[in-house]
Amino acid sequence: MKIVLWVVLAALLALWTGFAAMSAGLVAWLLSSVAEGQISSAAQALGQWPIPAWLSPWVDRALVADMQATWLAAVQWLSTMMPSASSLTGWIVPLVWVLWGVVSLALVVAALVAHWFLARMSR
Structure with missing residues (x-):
């Protein structure tokens, strides 16, 4: 049972x-794309996307138009609010790895407690 515990932990x-x-x-790519303005051009292309013919009977055109307008407005707002988004990569990416370390440590501690508990139960 202990071996299964450690194999599950490794997985x-x-x-x-x-x-x-x-x-x-993904965070590094997204922030650099926002800083370079690539996201806003992609959002504009998405905002002009027509509804496929096979989908139009099931989807309200006004709803899709509203969703496209909302998406476009959100991305344009994001690109104006974050002109220096690439500088955020310097602390967000390490923050992701710190979070990884904390969760990994918690998993190892939980496995150690489970290992100890299994050892006590087998006596």
């Missing part, structure tokens, strides 16, 4: 590490 830590790495990369 959880591997998944958590992959998630943290992807999150750090």
